[in-house]
Amino acid sequence: MGVEDLLAYQKAFDLAMDVFDISKAFPREEQYSLTDQIRRSSRAVCANMSESYRKQRYQKHFVSKLTDCDAENGETQTWLKFAKACNYISVEMYLATLEKSQEVGRLINYMINNPGKFGSN
Template identity: 65%
Template sequence: MKFQDLLAYKKGFDLAMKIFNISKSFPKEETYSLTDQIRRSSRSVCANMAEAYKKRLYQKLFISKLTDSDAENSETQTWLEFALACEYINQETFEELTPDSIEIGKLTI
């Protein structure tokens, strides 16, 4: 088994790609702030899961990386709230993405 086979990784990757595609429509002035941050945090969820998987033999390191993954997921949720408040995404999109992020969080802890 490889880390790409993990359900949490697959769901995290799918969410990161949804966010990437949605964020393409964010205003240019957000390129180096909201757009960059939401893309980075959503991608970091998977990157930290991959690192955790490779460190699974070392319990403290494994837990540390999973904690990092969960923290990045929470950051992504925060950026989704900002995107909604700034009207870069609508309520429907927010309500589609947020439960996905919550589910990923449950899978990583």
């Protein structure tokens, strides 16, 4: 089993791709700020999860990298709120994307709270 088989990874990847698609419509002046930041943070969830999975043998390292995933997911939620406040996305799009991000967060927190189910003890 690889990291790509984890439901949390799959959902985080889908969220990052949704963020990519959504951010294509952001104004050009946001290219090096909001667009870059929201894409970076959403992708970092998957990147950190990949790194954590490769450290699963060391439970503390595994959990530490998962907390990085959770932090990046929280950052993505903040950028989504800014996108809504700037009227770059609709309230409906914001709520739908936020719900996906919250689901990713719940899955990450399950992994944090149950590392033994994911590690090779």
